[in-house]
Amino acid sequence: ETGVTQSPTHLIKTRGQQVTLRCSSQSGHNTVSWYQQALGQGPQFIFQYYREEENGRGNFPPRFSGLQFPNYSSELNVNALELDDSALYLCASSEGGAMDEQFFGPGTRLTVL
Amino acid sequence: QQQVKQSPQSLIVQKGGISIINCAYENTAFDYFPWYQQFPGKGPALLIAIRPDVSEKKEGRFTISFNKSAKQFSLHIMDSQPGDSATYFCAASVQGRDDKIIFGKGTRLHILP
Numbered sequence: 001e002t003g004v005t006q007s008p009t010h011l012i013k014t015r016g017q018q019v020t021l022r023c024s025s026q027s028g029h030n031t032v033s034w035y036q037q038a039l040g041q042g043p044q045f046i047f048q049y050y051r052e053e054e055n056g057r058g059n060f061p062p063r064f065s066g067l068q069f070p071n072y073s074s075e076l077n078v079n080a081l082e083l084d085d086s087a088l089y090l091c092a093s094s095e096g097g098a099m100d101e102q103f104f105g106p107g108t109r110l111t112v113l
Numbered sequence: 114q115q116q117v118k119q120s121p122q123s124l125i126v127q128k129g130g131i132s133i134i135n136c137a138y139e140n141t142a143f144d145y146f147p148w149y150q151q152f153p154g155k156g157p158a159l160l161i162a163i164r165p166d167v168s169e170k171k172e173g174r175f176t177i178s179f180n181k182s183a184k185q186f187s188l189h190i191m192d193s194q195p196g197d198s199a200t201y202f203c204a205a206s207v208q209g210r211d212d213k214i215i216f217g218k219g220t221r222l223h224i225l226p
Binding site: 042104 | 117119149154158202214217219
């Protein structure tokens with residue numbers, strides 16, 4: 001059983017550009033959540049996808065968007081990048097039922113110059 | 114508004130000592146309180162979790178104490194080891210809704226050999 005994987009590991013972009021981050025959920029998991037972790041801070045919830053539908057969203061602007069595919073993998077897209085978007089982006093998958101543990105991937109480190 | 118407040122920000126403990134990290138929450142709807150451990154370059158991993166119907170939960174050297182009336186909970190690491198050196202996050206969520214996890218800002222723990 002493979003765990004949650006994310007790609008790329010690191011990414012450097014310039015302000016105003018767009019970025020797509022990818023996540024493969026753990027086998028058997030149909031729910032994916034995305035978090036932003038700024039340096040020295042705890043992760044902040046961006047949104048969650050359950051069976052290809054958005055199932056909750058945190059306090060992030062619409063330029064943060066996502067997708068979940070039929071195989072339950074997921075993408076996080078960020079448009080019009082800002083310097084403050086520099087962070088570690090974490091993906092977590094779970095089986096989708098209430099009280100199910102979320103398993104985190106290693107994250108993608110995004111640097112916006 | 115920070116919904117989960119964590120202290121201290123950093124902690125240094127001698128090997129064999131007890132490490133104590135404290136958290137307080139505001140939202141009485143929270144019904145799931147996990148602790149996560151994060152090593153550099155890795156995503157957070159669930160360490161231990163508690164629900165508000167119990168006041169204490171112990172797993173090996175790790176114990177959560179929960180005080181519902183004070184809206185506080187703490188992590189105790191007994192016989193702390195150098196391998197426990199990591200960043201610890203307390204968190205809270207309302208299970209069954211979007212399951213988003215609200216994290217504290219983290220405690221960087223260093224165990225002296």
